[in-house]
Amino acid sequence: MPRLPSPDQRRQLLLDRRDEKMARSPHAYVRGNTAQYYEWLQAQPGHSLPEGPPIWICGDCHLGNLGPLAGADGSVEMQIRDFDQSVIGNPAHDLVRLALSLATAARGSSLPGVVTASMLQHMLDGYAFAF
Structure with a gap:
């Protein structure tokens, strides 16, 4: 039976596993590097992105977090389904992240x-329609 890592070893093992996954493709890199994504956004000079109203954003809006969700009435809709990094922020940040995810997935395909x-x-168009 393999020995489990100690709590002190666990963080580094998880970071190493994430880095291995990210090295497999540009799409995996985008998905696994949320912190660097926000650092990149903050480093943009001036007002590179439109400033939207501060609203709840997913914070981790990428292709892997979109999927079918069933309603109590049996309906099924495509929605964001991962909110562990949700914050109140600029909606443009989520749109840029989703666009980057879509583009890297398309390029990888x-x-x-x-x-x-x-x-x-x-x-x-879908985002504009929602408003």
Whole structure:
């Protein structure tokens, strides 16, 4: 029976496992590097992104966190389903993260650029429609 890591060893083992997953593809890197993503956003000069009203944002909006959720009435809708990093913040941050996730997933699937552009346009159209 393998010996379990001590609590002191657990953090480093988890970080190493995350880094191995992130090294597999650009999409996995985007998914696994939330902290660096926000550091990158903060480093942008001036007002590079539109400043939306402070609302609850997922904080971890990527393709892997979108999926079907069933309602009590039996309906099924595609929704964000991971809120462990939710914060009150700029909605543009979630949109940029989701767009980056969609684009890296498309690139990893060898989809042509026009398909990637269409995916991103549909994402923005859906967001605008929701308002």
